Amino acid sequence: MKHRTLRLLGSLLLVATGVSVTGAAPAPRPTAPTPFDHVVPAPAHAAPGEHPYRITRGTQIRVDGSREARRVGEYLAGLLRPSTGYRLPVTDRGAGGIRLRLHQGPFGAEGYRLDSGPAGVTITAAAPAGLFHGVQTLRQLLPAAVEKDSVQPGPWLVAGGTLQDTPRYGWRGAMLDVSRHFFTVEQVKRYIDQLALYKINKLHLHLSDDQGWRIAIDSWPRLATYGGSTQVGGGPGGHYTKADYREIVRYASSRYLEVVPEIDMPGHTNAALASYADLNCDGVAPPLYTGTAVGFSSLCAGKEITYDFVDDVIRELAALTPGRYLHIGGDEAHSTSHEDYVAFMERVQPIVARYGKTVVGWHQLTGATPAEGALAQYWGLDGTGAQEKERVAAAARNGTGIVLSPADRVYLDMKYTADTPLGLSWAGLVEVRRSYDWDPAAYLPGAPASAIRGVEAPLWSETLTRSDEIEYMAFPRLPGVAELGWSPASTHDWDAYKVRLAAQAGRWEALGIDFYRSPQVPWPTA
Numbered sequence: 049m050k051h052r053t054l055r056l057l058g059s060l061l062l063v064a065t066g067v068s069v070t071g072a073a074p075a076p077r078p079t080a081p082t083p084f085d086h087v088v089p090a091p092a093h094a095a096p097g098e099h100p101y102r103i104t105r106g107t108q109i110r111v112d113g114s115r116e117a118r119r120v121g122e123y124l125a126g127l128l129r130p131s132t133g134y135r136l137p138v139t140d141r142g143a144g145g146i147r148l149r150l151h152q153g154p155f156g157a158e159g160y161r162l163d164s165g166p167a168g169v170t171i172t173a174a175a176p177a178g179l180f181h182g183v184q185t186l187r188q189l190l191p192a193a194v195e196k197d198s199v200q201p202g203p204w205l206v207a208g209g210t211l212q213d214t215p216r217y218g219w220r221g222a223m224l225d226v227s228r229h230f231f232t233v234e235q236v237k238r239y240i241d242q243l244a245l246y247k248i249n250k251l252h253l254h255l256s257d258d259q260g261w262r263i264a265i266d267s268w269p270r271l272a273t274y275g276g277s278t279q280v281g282g283g284p285g286g287h288y289t290k291a292d293y294r295e296i297v298r299y300a301s302s303r304y305l306e307v308v309p310e311i312d313m314p315g316h317t318n319a320a321l322a323s324y325a326d327l328n329c330d331g332v333a334p335p336l337y338t339g340t341a342v343g344f345s346s347l348c349a350g351k352e353i354t355y356d357f358v359d360d361v362i363r364e365l366a367a368l369t370p371g372r373y374l375h376i377g378g379d380e381a382h383s384t385s386h387e388d389y390v391a392f393m394e395r396v397q398p399i400v401a402r403y404g405k406t407v408v409g410w411h412q413l414t415g416a417t418p419a420e421g422a423l424a425q426y427w428g429l430d431g432t433g434a435q436e437k438e439r440v441a442a443a444a445r446n447g448t449g450i451v452l453s454p455a456d457r458v459y460l461d462m463k464y465t466a467d468t469p470l471g472l473s474w475a476g477l478v479e480v481r482r483s484y485d486w487d488p489a490a491y492l493p494g495a496p497a498s499a500i501r502g503v504e505a506p507l508w509s510e511t512l513t514r515s516d517e518i519e520y521m522a523f524p525r526l527p528g529v530a531e532l533g534w535s536p537a538s539t540h541d542w543d544a545y546k547v548r549l550a551a552q553a554g555r556w557e558a559l560g561i562d563f564y565r566s567p568q569v570p571w572p573t574a
């Protein structure tokens with residue numbers, strides 16, 4: 049009942065504020081604060097109060113003594129200063145204002161509480177990630193114009209009340225394929241910022257494939273210099289130096305995302321095979337590849353040098369990666385016999401463990417024996433055969449964790465409609481409702497709910513070269529996947545969600561994020 053009133057109030061306020069997304073006429077300034085039920089992902093509990101807080105010229109951002117809280121405070125100040133034009137000093141003194149407080153409580157590793165009223169806004173969390181996610185909520189409670197990089201008129205009201213919020217799943221991922229087309233560090237950072245706004249906490253980087261090897265490995269230098277020298281369509285490609293990669297990891301961690309690097313093996317390895325003839329069973333290096341076929345390449349499972357290679361690559365990559373996970377691919381190994389595939393995975397998984405990391409693999413890994421503690425990333429379709437689904441479910445019953453990336457739901461490279469100018473359609477057309485409207489807990493028959501670790505939205509880049517193209521495919525589907533990962537199942541409701549989603553449009557415009565104006569979503573009009 050409360051929820052419905054809140055929702056109705058939200059819609060009325062949206063109409064009243066007359067948010068313009070056409071850019072035609074200047075919108076009237078919002079006079080009422082953004083209601084709690086416009087936040088994406090939907091918060092777990094929302095109790096609206098009577099009176100808002102107003103950010104003014106005199107507002108301070110108050111942090112406790114910890115370095116992490118200060119860091120989140122500086123991040124918040126960096127978001128708010130350009131558009132408000134206020135100084136917003138970050139300080140550990142005074143009273144009122146915006147307070148970020150680390151304090152033991154029932155928040156978990158990523159949750160927070162946000163209390164807002166005329167005297168101030170307080171975000172409380174047990175860990176810095178919770179403060180950061182609370183800041184993303186605060187950001188969404190402010191008018192879209194707060195995202196602009198020039199001074200805007202305000203007023204800067206934050207609705208009054210209390211939100212208590214913890215995520216449903218610990219794995220809320222996004223994958224970017226930097227192999228089929230290479231993306232620069234700056235482009236990856238831009239995507240990271242967009243992911244952070246929706247509380248995504250894993251950035252899975254698909255660093256190698258047939259068309260390009262994108263990470264410098266000192267012991268096998270030709271992987272990057274030669275194997276990374278082209279891409280789909282034959283462009284110049286590129287690769288990350290170790291310093292580049294460290295910078296991505298650092299930036300991601302400043303937004304509380306953990307980088308999960310992937311080296312796809314034993315298939316999807318033409319770039320490596322082209323760089324070192326010895327890695328091929330016949331000792332002959334194939335040419336570099338710039339097409340988009342899959343399933344034609346394989347490391348040589350029977351050669352000892354293959355495992356020296358894998359050991360070196362994993363050792364160097366693990367040393368660069370502070371996160372817990374290392375993704376070893378394992379999909380579409382159509383040129384590897386089943387026997388070789390199983391033997392390869394038997395040898396490679398312990399190497400990952402030896403360098404202190406946990407194995408993640410595409411769900412074909414369940415066709416071998418997943419290592420203890422491994423995660424399998426499921427990328428089948430609604431229509432995938434019962435036998436294949438059961439194999440994954442059986443692994444889940446055996447302790448393998450599952451990350452759900454059903455291709456006909458959350459593959460961000462699938463076209464929305466037949467007319468979408470970018471993307472592929474092998475898994476079908478995926479409109480916004482389809483990508484949102486499913487339940488991760490119920491998705492895989494026979495898999496225990498406790499095995500489902502979360503969701504991830506992969507973005508394959510066969511057809512994508514620019515940031516605006518990444519954005520057009522990710523928005524507006526990505527926020528829906530983020531909500532599936534974060535929000536309690538009880539909040540799941542397409543009719544409410546689509547209104548919440550529509551309310552994000554002004555923010556995307558202010559941020560310069562290109563997006564698909566799906567006819568399924570009631571976008572605001574001038």
Ligand code: TNX
Nearest residue numbers: 342379380410427461472508
């Ligand atoms: C399947 S999904 C692939 C990728 C392609 C993608 C295109 C998966 C694990 N493999 O190699 O890029 O489809 O949508």
